Amino acid sequence: MNLRSVSIVGIGTTPFGVLEGESLKSLAVSAANSAMADARVNRSAIEALYVGNFISGFLAGQETIAPQIADLLCLRKDLAATTVEGACCSGGIALRHGYFLIASGLADMVLVLGVEKMSHASTAKNTEGLALAMDHDSSEGKTGLTFPGFFALVAQRHMHEFKTTSDQLAMVSVKNHYNSIPNPRARFRNEVSMDDVRASRLIADPLRVYDCCPISDGASAVVLCATERAREFSDKPVEIIGSAQSTGYNSLYNTPKATTLDATVIAGKKAYEMAGITPKDVDVVELHDCFTIAEIVDSEDLGLFSKGRGGFAAAEGKTRVDGPVPINPSGGLLSKGHPVGATGVGQVYEIVRQLRGDHENQVKGAQIGLTHNLGATGQVCTVHIFRRI
């Protein structure tokens, strides 16, 4: 297989949070315009647009958003505009499709966007919307299991098998909140203490409010370009050296072990293999911490720590920005926020800033970064690996 090298030459984003007065489309246009400006690219050069989005139909009453956004952006009319959906992994899948198009040689410049507008809808409506990603025909879906409930089942088993503690979970929340203090794009920029986490309301035992990520509005965009032309558009292009996607299980009862989300393991292995690296080579990670336990499980499933050691590693400070395995220096989903369709592209924005060396919470000398984006109950996963060139 002869794939062309693909690089990111432009990035743009809105803040993540409660963005009143903004619409799905105003957010999308803002992020896309920033990314194209950052790439110093004329919009007429963009040959395709992929938009990652999950619930605009349900929450914003709007479908067919990719061509509509393309028209609003005044992109050229022979451009292919496609919406991709994979729940919380929509953004990661959109990136992968943009990557394919350039790697295959069919295009040189592609715009990839992720967007979600959630905060205008009630919590009940958001809960109902997010739950659309569960398999409602399954006996698991009928029980009234929620997303926090799903990860709570994972957490209880993890605690039972590996002596992971609630305090270790809390450490993840404390660390990610601390990380987003300097991040102007983050929804939360205040310090959260262990006692704050311990005293917060139980959502699904053992997970408390501070173990869960907040719904948010936001959009992020990146401009992809064939690496051979990347220097025309960026002084600091970032190459995509690994791109993988995998499929998991609809229900936790069919997952071989509740302490491992197989989709992450598979996507991780494929991405490392493609990039020709091992987990030890990764300098900075943005992974899918929709819940504190998810960060712990993901960090193990990605091979950053051995199975069962993720909680201990977090408690020992190994995942802090100055630790050996910096995880979510942006604040992650837990504190930067989780505008579902935008999250995967937002992670890429943060990693590119790290690899350019100008992040507000910079990992010193970062050369290789990884993003991990997980959809629904581990049904779909993408892992991307990036290198500064």
Add this chain to the structure above:
Amino acid sequence: MTKAAGIPVMRCSECNALAIPPQYVCRQCNGSRFESKEMGTSGELYTHTTIRVAPAELKDQAPYRIAIVTLAEGLRVTARLSGSPESPIQIGQKVEFERVDEHGYWFRVA
């Protein structure tokens, strides 16, 4: 809905692998013919949680317990646990099948 004495599951007509319905293609042999099978009534608690913030339509029932139960031959099922959601329970504990209704499978602590 069904009120069965034993736990209702599916068995692949080709390779006898067990599955929790609905399952259209056998995960073991990829066959697509299944028959109903009733298992015994006992299982073991694999993991559990108490849902305190429920979806709107189940708000009246919260807090409620959900568990994954290990049945014979390694088959697992996600189920509701009846009884007080605050009573102490432990992974590994025996549970007894109660029924299947619109909320899926129900077990109680044995």
